[in-house]
Amino acid sequence: MIKDSIIEEHNNKRITQLQSHYNMLAEQLGERGLDIYLIKEKVAEFGVAVPSWGVGTGGTRFARFPGPGEPRDVMDKLDDCAVINQLTRATPSVSLHIPWDKADPATLRDKASSLDLKFDAMNSNTFQDQSKQMYSYKFGSLSHTDAATRQQAIEHNIECIEIGKTIGSTSLTVWVGDGSNFPGQVNFADQFSRYLESMEAIYKALPDDWHIYTEHKIYEPAFYSTVVQDWGTNFLIANELGPKASCLVDLGHHAPTVNIEMIVSRLIQFNKLGGFHYNDSKYGDDDLDSGAIDPYRLFLVFNELVDAEQRIKSFNPAHMLDQSHNVTDPIESLMNSAMEVKRSYAQALIVDRKSLIEYQNNNDALMASNTLKHAFRTDVEPLLAMVRYENGGAIDPIAAYRSAGYRAKVAEQRPEVSGAGGGIV
Ligand SMILES: [Mn+2]
Numbered sequence: 001m002i003k004d005s006i007i008e009e010h011n012n013k014r015i016t017q018l019q020s021h022y023n024m025l026a027e028q029l030g031e032r033g034l035d036i037y038l039i040k041e042k043v044a045e046f047g048v049a050v051p052s053w054g055v056g057t058g059g060t061r062f063a064r065f066p067g068p069g070e071p072r073d074v075m076d077k078l079d080d081c082a083v084i085n086q087l088t089r090a091t092p093s094v095s096l097h098i099p100w101d102k103a104d105p106a107t108l109r110d111k112a113s114s115l116d117l118k119f120d121a122m123n124s125n126t127f128q129d130q131s132k133q134m135y136s137y138k139f140g141s142l143s144h145t146d147a148a149t150r151q152q153a154i155e156h157n158i159e160c161i162e163i164g165k166t167i168g169s170t171s172l173t174v175w176v177g178d179g180s181n182f183p184g185q186v187n188f189a190d191q192f193s194r195y196l197e198s199m200e201a202i203y204k205a206l207p208d209d210w211h212i213y214t215e216h217k218i219y220e221p222a223f224y225s226t227v228v229q230d231w232g233t234n235f236l237i238a239n240e241l242g243p244k245a246s247c248l249v250d251l252g253h254h255a256p257t258v259n260i261e262m263i264v265s266r267l268i269q270f271n272k273l274g275g276f277h278y279n280d281s282k283y284g285d286d287d288l289d290s291g292a293i294d295p296y297r298l299f300l301v302f303n304e305l306v307d308a309e310q311r312i313k314s315f316n317p318a319h320m321l322d323q324s325h326n327v328t329d330p331i332e333s334l335m336n337s338a339m340e341v342k343r344s345y346a347q348a349l350i351v352d353r354k355s356l357i358e359y360q361n362n363n364d365a366l367m368a369s370n371t372l373k374h375a376f377r378t379d380v381e382p383l384l385a386m387v388r389y390e391n392g393g394a395i396d397p398i399a400a401y402r403s404a405g406y407r408a409k410v411a412e413q414r415p416e417v418s419g420a421g422g423g424i425v
Contacts, residue, residue: 001082002404007394014395021382034350043346044387048338049093049120049320052101055080058324069411074101080331082115087400089393090338093120095320098160105166122164126153127177140178142198143191143227150198157202175215179222195227196240203241213248213274218255231263238272246274252281261300268308275318278341287324289333291340299376302348335397346383351375
C-alpha cells in the first residue's frame with residue numbers, strides 16, 4: 001500500500017483550498033434547504049465493490065496490451081484493490097472470479113483482512129473452458145443439451161458458493177455466455193427450460209442468508225440469441241427461482257437506446273433488483289469507465305435508487321464495478337470510476353424531490369426535467385473530496401497515486417506474465 005506520510009503530505013497541500021470550496025458548497029446547498037452534513041454521511045457510507053479482474057489490463061477481441069506491474073495472481077490483485085480503497089475510501093470490498101482467483105481460503109481471508117478489505121459477490125465462470133475440464137462449454141453450460149455438461153456447470157457454481165462461504169461472501173453472480181449463433185441452432189424454450197432447471201439446482205445449494213444475482217446481456221459471445229438476453233427474461237428467472245434470487249443490471253448489457261433507469265425502476269417496484277455492474281458504453285458491452293460516456297445516464301439510475309431508498313425501508317442493492325481497462329492504468333480507472341459512481345449518488349441525493357413530485361403531479365415537464373438538471377449540474381466534488389479526506393483517503397486520489405509511484409514500484413517486483421485473468425465479462 002501507499003505510505004500514510006505520502007497521503008498526509010498530499011492532503012496538507014490541498015486542505016485549505018478544499019475547506020473553502022466545501023464551505024461554499026455547504027452554503028449553496030443550505031440555500032436549497034439541504035444539510036451538507038447529512039448528505040456527507042450518506043456518501044461516506046456508500047461503497048462500490050472492485051472486480052478482481054478489473055485490476056489487470058483488459059483487452060479487445062483483437063489484442064491485449066499489458067502495462068508494467070500487472071498483478072500476477074489474486075494476492076497481487078488484492079494489493080492493487082487495497083490501494084484503490086486506501087486513496088478513494090469508496091471501495092471496501094472485492095468481487096472474485098472463480099477459477100481465475102482460486103487460492104487457499106484461509107490465505108485469502110488473512111490477506112484481505114490485513115488490507116482491510118472484504119469479499120463481495122462471487123462470480124462463476126462457465127463461459128470458457130479451463131485446462132483439464134471434462135466437458136466443453138463451446139455450445140453452452142447451464143443450458144447445454146448434454147446433461148453431464150450442465151451438471152459440471154452446476155457443480156462449478158456450487159463450488160463458488162462453497163469458496164464464498166469460507167471467505168465471508170454472501171452472494172453469487174451468475175452470467176452465462178449461452179445462446180446461439182444461427183437461427184434454428186437451438187430451440188429457445190427447451191434451452192431456457194434447461195437453464196432454469198440448472199439454476200434451480202444451484203439455488204438449492206444457497207445458504208439461507210445468501211443471494212443469487214443473474215445477469216442479463218443482449219448479445220455476445222453468442223451473436224444471434226442469448227439465453228438471458230434482457231431484463232424481462234431475467235425477471236422471469238428471479239421469479240421462478242424464489243426470494244433469494246434477483247436481477248443484476250450491467251449497464252453495458254443493453255442495446256444503445258434502451259432506457260436503463262426505467263428498467264431499474266421496474267425491478268425495484270417488483271422487488272427484484274439485486275444489484276449493478278457499473279461501466280459505460282457507446283456501442284455495446286464496451287466496459288468503459290463509469291460515467292466516461294454518459295454521466296447523465298448514471299445520474300438518472302441513481303435518481304431511481306435514491307427515490308427507492310426514501311420509499312423502501314431495507315433497500316440495499318449490491319454495487320459493483322465491472323469494467324475493462326485497455327488504454328489506462330487500471331488502478332487509476334477504477335479509482336476514477338468509483339468516484340464517478342459516488343458522484344452520481346451524491347447528485348441524486350440533492351435532487352429537490354418535493355418540487356419534483358409537484359411538477360410531476362402538475363404535468364410540468366420542463367420544470368421536472370430542470371429539477372433533475374439542477375442537481376446534476378451541481379459540482380459536488382468538494383463534498384466527495386471531503387468525505388475522502390475525513391476518512392483517511394486522498395483529496396485527489398489520481399494525483400496522490402501518481403506522486404507515490406506505486407506502479408513503478410510494483411513493476412520492479414512483478415515480472416510480466418500473461419493470463420492472470422481479465423477481459424470483458
Ligand atoms: Mn457484468
